[in-house]
Amino acid sequence: xxxxxxxxxxxxxxxxxxxxxxxxxxxxxxxxxxxxxxxxxxxxxxxxxxxxxxxxxxxxxxxxxxxxxxxxxxxxxxxxxxxxxxxxxxxxxxxxxxxxxxxxxxxxxxxxxxxxxxxxxxxxxxxxxxxxxxxxxxxxxxxxxxxxxxxxxxxxxxxxxxxxxxxxxxxxxxxxxxxxxxxxxxxxxxxxxxxxxxxxxxxxxxxxxxxxxxxxxxxxxxxxxxxxxxxxxxxxxxxxxxxxxxxxxxxxxxxxxxxxxxxxxxxxxxxxxxxxxxxxxxxxxxxxxxxxxxxxxxxxxxxxxxxxxxxxxxxxxxxxxxxxxxxxxxxxxxxxxxxxxxxxxxxxxxxxxxxxxxxxxxxxxxxxxxxxxxxxxxxxxxxxxxxxxxxxxxxxxxxxxxxxxxxxxxxxxxxxxxxxxxxxxxxxxxxxxxxxxxxxxxxxxxxxxxxxxxxxxxxxxxxxxxxxxxxxxxxxxxxxxxxxxxxxxxxxxxxxxxxxxxxxxxxxxxxxxxxxxxxxxxxxxxxxxxxxxxxxxxxxxxxxxxxxxxxxxxxxxxxxxxx
RNA sequence: GCACCAGUAGCUCAGUGGAUAGAGCAAUGGCCUCCGGAGCCAUGUGCGGAGGUUCGAUUCCUCUCUGGUGCACCA
Numbered sequence: 001x002x003x004x005x006x007x008x009x010x011x012x013x014x015x016x017x018x019x020x021x022x023x024x025x026x027x028x029x030x031x032x033x034x035x036x037x038x039x040x041x042x043x044x045x046x047x048x049x050x051x052x053x054x055x056x057x058x059x060x061x062x063x064x065x066x067x068x069x070x071x072x073x074x075x076x077x078x079x080x081x082x083x084x085x086x087x088x089x090x091x092x093x094x095x096x097x098x099x100x101x102x103x104x105x106x107x108x109x110x111x112x113x114x115x116x117x118x119x120x121x122x123x124x125x126x127x128x129x130x131x132x133x134x135x136x137x138x139x140x141x142x143x144x145x146x147x148x149x150x151x152x153x154x155x156x157x158x159x160x161x162x163x164x165x166x167x168x169x170x171x172x173x174x175x176x177x178x179x180x181x182x183x184x185x186x187x188x189x190x191x192x193x194x195x196x197x198x199x200x201x202x203x204x205x206x207x208x209x210x211x212x213x214x215x216x217x218x219x220x221x222x223x224x225x226x227x228x229x230x231x232x233x234x235x236x237x238x239x240x241x242x243x244x245x246x247x248x249x250x251x252x253x254x255x256x257x258x259x260x261x262x263x264x265x266x267x268x269x270x271x272x273x274x275x276x277x278x279x280x281x282x283x284x285x286x287x288x289x290x291x292x293x294x295x296x297x298x299x300x301x302x303x304x305x306x307x308x309x310x311x312x313x314x315x316x317x318x319x320x321x322x323x324x325x326x327x328x329x330x331x332x333x334x335x336x337x338x339x340x341x342x343x344x345x346x347x348x349x350x351x352x353x354x355x356x357x358x359x360x361x362x363x364x365x366x367x368x369x370x371x372x373x374x375x376x377x378x379x380x381x382x383x384x385x386x387x388x389x390x391x392x393x394x395x396x397x398x399x400x401x402x403x404x405x406x407x408x409x410x411x412x413x414x415x416x417x418x419x420x421x422x423x424x425x426x427x428x429x430x431x432x433x434x435x436x437x438x439x440x441x442x443x444x445x446x447x448x449x450x451x452x453x454x455x456x457x458x459x460x461x462x463x464x465x466x467x468x469x470x471x472x473x474x475x476x477x478x479x480x481x482x483x484x485x486x487x488x489x490x491x492x493x494x495x496x497x498x499x500x501x502x503x504x505x506x507x508x509x510x511x512x513x514x515x516x517x518x519x520x521x522x523x524x525x526x527x528x529x530x531x532x533x534x535x536x537x538x539x540x541x542x543x544x545x546x547x548x549x550x551x552x553x554x555x556x557x558x559x560x561x562x563x
Numbered sequence: 564g565c566a567c568c569a570g571u572a573g574c575u576c577a578g579u580g581g582a583u584a585g586a587g588c589a590a591u592g593g594c595c596u597c598c599g600g601a602g603c604c605a606u607g608u609g610c611g612g613a614g615g616u617u618c619g620a621u622u623c624c625u626c627u628c629u630g631g632u633g634c635a636c637c638a
Contacts, residue, residue: 039582041581041619044618075582119638156638159637160636160637160638161637164637208636279635288565289634292635296635298636302635303638304635329631331633332632333632333633334638336567363631397600397601398599422576426569428632439601441586442577442587445601446601448601457598457599508586511586518602526598541598
């Protein structure tokens with residue numbers, strides 16, 4: 001429709017090419033359904049004429065055309081009143097033929113996404129949930145666009161914190177306690193270390209010494225480390241299973257421990273490495289950044305070193321066209337430094353292929369999350385609580401549906417995921433049980449409910465197969481047209497979400513579709529006697545159901561036929 | 564101190580260089596003998612402040628205020 005209007009204007013108005021018009025023309029949906037309208041200000045600027053005159057000229061020049069019911073000039077706006085039936089037909093055939101799923105933007109390209117990446121020996125809490133959920137959604141979105149996506153869980157399984165843990169374990173821990181309580185016991189040891197180290201700084205030196213031993217391959221240190229790591233992974237996998245998520249690789253920082261020497265060599269050869277206060281750094285003052293620390297004064301590596309090693313490893317092995325990092329915004333400087341160092345090593349691709357996708361801080365009742373003060377909520381508890389609340393609601397409202405447990409799981413997990421993906425990721429989040437467990441309005445369950453409602457209607461219609469061969473004249477009421485307009489935005493929404501690395505665009509879209517459907521549902525009865533009317537309306541139900549399913553899938557959320 | 568991010572309705576948040584800035588929550592009042600009431604409808608003094616660019620700025624630029632985060636041997 002837009003291109004037809006552009007062609008018409010180009011053909012009939014002097015001094016503008018079709019490209020220029022296409023560039024200028026914006027066609028937002030208007031309140032009067034089925035209309036297109038655009039302001040003439042920018043055209044006026046290009047043509048150096050008064051907007052009102054341009055508008056009148058265009059109206060006069062175009063005259064009567066079959067797909068336009070009317071052209072009206074209102075102030076400096078031109079409103080094109082499109083023929084509703086043709087408009088509907090074009091949208092429905094596009095939707096029904098599933099052009100939505102056929103995007104090939106990423107064909108032949110690989111994207112690495114580094115997300116979740118919890119620190120081994122620490123509990124998986126509400127903060128880790130964000131990177132996991134956002135990363136998973138980006139994986140789905142880019143896969144939908146045809147990219148091959150490599151999901152990497154860059155476990156925090158290397159570094160001085162293991163030196164601390166080893167010190168704590170050897171001083172105050174016991175094998176039985178760790179076997180019995182797993183990560184919880186490791187956390188206790190870690191917390192105790194910090195308390196004691198505050199009083200006695202020599203403990204920190206001892207911890208660093210143990211980490212140096214690890215890097216040198218000390219057998220005792222490594223066997224304790226491996227044990228702690230195994231214990232942690234079991235717990236993390238339990239949470240991932242609950243979320244219905246998986247990774248292609250669990251390649252933690254330790255994976256790169258024999259690859260950091262090469263990084264140091266590269267930097268040395270490039271004469272980028274300088275010594276400062278006993279440590280080896282890359283000076284980034286020319287780029288208004290703090291220096292990037294590469295080797296500590298005891299010669300051991302640091303996270304930047306391992307991140308650099310990981311980038312080169314991934315570039316070599318996956319030849320990514322993008323490598324995406326989903327972490328908290330507090331790590332922004334770190335990634336800016338690391339990416340700059342890669343670039344300084346002569347890799348121009350670092351500029352547009354290395355992407356940090358930051359998200360806002362999670363706080364709890366206004367305070368920072370802190371294990372030590374007990375101000376913490378574990379991911380698993382959140383998920384289980386949501387599931388159990390949903391289960392209770394199902395028991396109350398709809399106790400006769402099949403697979404109640406499986407359904408409660410889908411809806412409950414979906415509620416948590418949706419809650420996390422609904423707002424722009426950069427916004428700080430204040431965790432609240434009340435908000436999370438409220439399932440009215442703009443929430444996952446609302447969208448899921450709409451889906452179940454569609455499913456319920458379709459179950460009652462036994463002779464429907466999707467077709468474009470329907471009577472479009474019966475769909476011209478405002479609610480039906482509004483619904484179709486929403487649905488037809490889907491391809492653009494996916495693209496938009498991918499360009500911004502922003503799943504919330506998809507989440508918002510799913511809400512908009514659900515709202516539009518519920519309005520339609522309340523104003524039009526679907527299962528009516530008249531077969532023409534019924535078929536046309538059922539088509540909308542079918543498309544709504546399909547669109548919601550596809551959209552929620554991009555968020556990592558499963559739909560339930562009944563709830 | 565320097566840097567980055569955010570500031571839109573009582574609360575949580577969308578949104579756009581253009582027409583009268585929108586949702587949800589909370590509150591109040593409604594919803595047809597009918598497809599699922601986790602729904603629908605009705606009720607709104609709001610873009611932190613000051614300049615600038617523009618025909619037009621909530622959107623872009625500068626300054627400023629407020630909040631958050633970061634600033635080398637943690638990740």
